[in-house]
Amino acid sequence: MATSHSRVWQRATVTESDALTPGIRRIVFEPQRPVKVEAGAHIDVKVTIGGATDSRSYSVVTPSDEGRTITISVLDSPQSRGGAAVMHALRVGDTIEITQPVLDFPLRIGAARYLLLAGGIGITAIAGMASVLRSIGADYTLVYVGRGLGEMAFVEELRREHGQRLVLHVRDDGTPLDVATLVGSVDAGTELYTCGPIRLMDAVRRAWIERELSPANLRFETFGNSGWFDPQRFVVRIPRLGFETMVGTSETMLEALESAGLEVMSDCRKGECGLCEVRVLHLDGDLDHRDVFYSERQKDARGKICCCVSRAVSTDLGRPGPAVVTIDIS
Amino acid sequence: MRETTVNKVLGHPLNAWYVAAWDHEVNRKPLARTVANRPLAMYRTEDGRAVALADACWHRLAPLSMGTPEGRDGIRCPYHGIVYNSAGRCISMPAQETINPSATVASFPVVELHRFVWVWLGDPTKADPSLVPDMHQMDDPAWAGDGLTIPVACNYQLVLDNLMDLTHEEFVHSSTIGQEELSESEFVVTHDGDTVTVERWMLGIDAPPFWLANMRDRFPGFEGKVDRWQIIHFESPSTINIDVGVAKAGTGAPAGDRSQGVNGYVMNTITPETDKSCNYFWAFMRNYRLESQVITTKLRDGVSRVFKEDEDMLVAQQAAIEANPDYEFYSLNIDAGGMWVRRILEGKLAAEGRLPVPAVSVA
Numbered sequence: 001m002a003t004s005h006s007r008v009w010q011r012a013t014v015t016e017s018d019a020l021t022p023g024i025r026r027i028v029f030e031p032q033r034p035v036k037v038e039a040g041a042h043i044d045v046k047v048t049i050g051g052a053t054d055s056r057s058y059s060v061v062t063p064s065d066e067g068r069t070i071t072i073s074v075l076d077s078p079q080s081r082g083g084a085a086v087m088h089a090l091r092v093g094d095t096i097e098i099t100q101p102v103l104d105f106p107l108r109i110g111a112a113r114y115l116l117l118a119g120g121i122g123i124t125a126i127a128g129m130a131s132v133l134r135s136i137g138a139d140y141t142l143v144y145v146g147r148g149l150g151e152m153a154f155v156e157e158l159r160r161e162h163g164q165r166l167v168l169h170v171r172d173d174g175t176p177l178d179v180a181t182l183v184g185s186v187d188a189g190t191e192l193y194t195c196g197p198i199r200l201m202d203a204v205r206r207a208w209i210e211r212e213l214s215p216a217n218l219r220f221e222t223f224g225n226s227g228w229f230d231p232q233r234f235v236v237r238i239p240r241l242g243f244e245t246m247v248g249t250s251e252t253m254l255e256a257l258e259s260a261g262l263e264v265m266s267d268c269r270k271g272e273c274g275l276c277e278v279r280v281l282h283l284d285g286d287l288d289h290r291d292v293f294y295s296e297r298q299k300d301a302r303g304k305i306c307c308c309v310s311r312a313v314s315t316d317l318g319r320p321g322p323a324v325v326t327i328d329i330s
Numbered sequence: 331m332r333e334t335t336v337n338k339v340l341g342h343p344l345n346a347w348y349v350a351a352w353d354h355e356v357n358r359k360p361l362a363r364t365v366a367n368r369p370l371a372m373y374r375t376e377d378g379r380a381v382a383l384a385d386a387c388w389h390r391l392a393p394l395s396m397g398t399p400e401g402r403d404g405i406r407c408p409y410h411g412i413v414y415n416s417a418g419r420c421i422s423m424p425a426q427e428t429i430n431p432s433a434t435v436a437s438f439p440v441v442e443l444h445r446f447v448w449v450w451l452g453d454p455t456k457a458d459p460s461l462v463p464d465m466h467q468m469d470d471p472a473w474a475g476d477g478l479t480i481p482v483a484c485n486y487q488l489v490l491d492n493l494m495d496l497t498h499e500e501f502v503h504s505s506t507i508g509q510e511e512l513s514e515s516e517f518v519v520t521h522d523g524d525t526v527t528v529e530r531w532m533l534g535i536d537a538p539p540f541w542l543a544n545m546r547d548r549f550p551g552f553e554g555k556v557d558r559w560q561i562i563h564f565e566s567p568s569t570i571n572i573d574v575g576v577a578k579a580g581t582g583a584p585a586g587d588r589s590q591g592v593n594g595y596v597m598n599t600i601t602p603e604t605d606k607s608c609n610y611f612w613a614f615m616r617n618y619r620l621e622s623q624v625i626t627t628k629l630r631d632g633v634s635r636v637f638k639e640d641e642d643m644l645v646a647q648q649a650a651i652e653a654n655p656d657y658e659f660y661s662l663n664i665d666a667g668g669m670w671v672r673r674i675l676e677g678k679l680a681a682e683g684r685l686p687v688p689a690v691s692v693a
C-alpha cells in the first residue's frame with residue numbers, strides 16, 4: 001500500500017497541459033519522489049491566490065507507470081475559488097508544490113457488485129476505480145452524468161474501455177439521471193462510489209437513506225468545493241467581539257475569520273470533521289451547507305454551520321446586497 | 331552479484347499470502363498480530379468469517395484489537411466507540427448524527443486454508459486465493475498431527491536458511507535427529523519458478539533416537555539399519571514442507587516403496603513480524619497410526635524440543651549480525667538451497683520495487 005493518509009510535500013514539474021473541454025484542462029506532473037498511485041487517491045497542491053498561499057485537492061486520474069507521472073484534470077467554473085485559474089495558468093516546465101498521493105477514498109476489492117457514479121469533473125476520481133474493476137473482472141456499472149457532452153471529459157476513452165458498462169446521462173440531450181431509479185436498482189451487495197457536485201451526492205444520500213441501504217456501502221468523496229448555489233460575497237458578524245467582515249467569493253468563511261486574526265479551530269477543512277462549527281445566532285439570507293458532517297435535520301435547523309466550506313447566500317432577501325450571518329465562535 | 335544474494339537478512343515481499351494465525355486462534359474476541367510490520371486486529375464475524383483489519387482506529391489510532399465485537403460483522407473501538415464493519419468502513423460514530431466518509435481502516439484480504447488464516451498485505455487486486463502455498467497435509471484425512479507457533483526474535487530469512495540446510499542437525503540437534511551421515515551424504519538441489527527442492531538420502535545407516543522411536547511405533551521392537559530421507563520443498567515466499575522419514579534398509583524406499591518405513595511431513599511457514607522478528611508456524615504430520623493421539627502429542631512435544639534448539643541458535647545469530655554490522659556472510663556449498671530461496675525472494679522484492687534492501691540497522 002504505497003498510498004498513505006499522510007501529506008508528504010514535494011516539488012513537481014508540469015510536463016503536459018492541454019484542454020479536454022472548454023472548461024477542463026488535463027495537467028500532468030512529474031513528481032520528485034514518485035510513489036505508486038491507487039485508485040481514489042488525490043493530491044493537494046499549493047496555490048498562491050492574491051498573494052496568500054493556500055492548498056487545493058485534486059483527484060488523480062487513472063494511475064499509471066508506478067506514479068512517475070501524476071495526471072489531474074481541473075475544471076474552472078464560477079464555483080471555483082481561484083485555485084482552478086492558477087492551475088489552468090500552469091505551463092509545461094513550471095514547478096509547483098504537491099503532496100504525494102493521499103488515499104481518503106479507497107476502492108475496496110471484494111464487493112459482489114459495484115455502481116460507480118460520476119458527476120461532471122467527479123469522473124477524475126471514478127475513472128481510475130472503473131479501470132481497476134475492469135482489470136480484475138468485477139461486476140460493475142459506470143454511470144457518468146453531465147450537462148452536455150461537450151463539457152464532459154474522457155467520454156470517448158471511457159466508451160472504448162468500458163463499452164456496455166458505461167451509462168451516460170446527458171441533461172442537454174434529454175437523458176438526465178433519475179437518482180431515485182438508479183438507487184432503486186441497487187441491492188444489499190452493491191457498493192456505490194460517487195464523486196460529483198453536492199446536489200447529486202445529496203440526492204444519492206437521501207435516496208440511499210430512504211431505501212435503508214447500509215451507509216457503509218455508500219462511498220463518496222467531496223472536497224467541500226461545490227454547493228447548492230454559486231459562491232456569493234456575504235457578511236459575517238460576531239456581536240460578542242464587535243466583529244464584522246465580508247467573505248469574498250474566492251475565500252471561505254474560515255479563511256476570512258482567520259485572516260482577520262480570529263482563532264478558529266479546524267482540522268479537515270473539507271466539511272467532514274465538524275471541528276470548525278460556529279453557532280448561527282441570526283441569519284439574513286440562507287445557508288448553503290456544503291459539508292457532510294451535519295444530518296439533513298441539523299442542516300434544516302440552520303443553527304450551526306461548518307465554516308470551513310459552508311456559506312451564506314442572499315436568496316429571496318427582498319432587498320439588494322449580500323446575505324448577513326451573525327454567529328458566535330468558541 | 332554479491333551485494334544482493336548474500337544480503338544477511340532480506341525484506342519480505344508484500345504480494346504474498348502469509349499465515350497470520352492458526353484457525354483456532356481467530357475468534358469473536360479480537361486478536362492482535364503483526365504481519366510484515368503491519369499490526370492487525372483479527373476476529374471472526376457472527377457467520378464465522380475471519381477478518382483482518384489494520385489495528386489502529388481511524389480516529390486516534392487506538393488499537394481495535396482491544397475492542398469488542400459489534401453486531402453481525404463489526405468491531406467497536408475501545409476508546410471512543412467508533413464501529414467498523416468487516417470491510418473496515420465506519421458504521422457508527424457515537425457522538426454525531428452522520429458518519430464521516432473518510433473514516434475507514436484497511437481491511438486486508440483473508441483466506442482460511444490448511445488450518446491457517448492467511449492474510450495478503452500487498453496489492454489487493456493481486457490477492458488470488460489459488461496462490462496460497464500448498465500445505466494440504468495439514469488437513470488431509472491421510473495425514474495426522476499437530477504443531478505450534480514459535481515467535482522467534484530473528485529475521486524470517488534466517489529461519490528459511492536454517493530449514494533449507496539440514497546439515498546443522500548434526501551440531502544443533504545431536505541428541506535427537508542429528509548424525510554425521512547428514513554432512514557426509516550427497517544432496518541434489520533443483521529449482522523451478524517459485525519453488526526449490528533439496529533432496530538427501532542416507533542409505534544403510536543407524537536410525538537416530540527420534541526416528542528409531544517412530545519406527546517402533548509402527549514396527550514394535552524394530553532393530554537394524556534404515557534408509558533415511560529428507561526432501562525439502564520450498565514455496566515462495568516462506569513455506570517449507572519437508573518430506574522426512576526412514577524405512578528398513580534395502581526395502582526400496584529410494585525407488586518409491588515406503589511401505590516398510592515411517593513418513594512424516596514437517597510443515598513450516600514463517601511469517602515476518604518485523605524486520606527482526608517472525609512467527610514460525612509449524613506442524614509435524616504423519617501418514618501412519620493416524621488413530622493415535624498419544625503419537626500426535628509425543629511427536630509435537632518432541633519436535634518442539636528440537637525446534638527450541640533452533641530458536642536459541644537463530645536468536646543468537648540475529649544478535650551477532652546486529653553486533654557486527656561491518657561483517658559479511660560467506661557461503662558453503664551446503665547453502666545452495668538457501669541461496670536459491672534468496673534469489674527467488676530478491677526477484678519478488680525487485681518486482682515490487684523494494685530492492686536494494688536496507689542494511690541491517692543496529693538500533
Ligand code: FES
Nearest residue numbers: 387389390407410
Ligand atoms: S480512537 Fe477509536 S474512537 Fe477514538
Ligand SMILES: [Fe+2]
Nearest residue numbers: 499502503640
Ligand atoms: Fe533445526
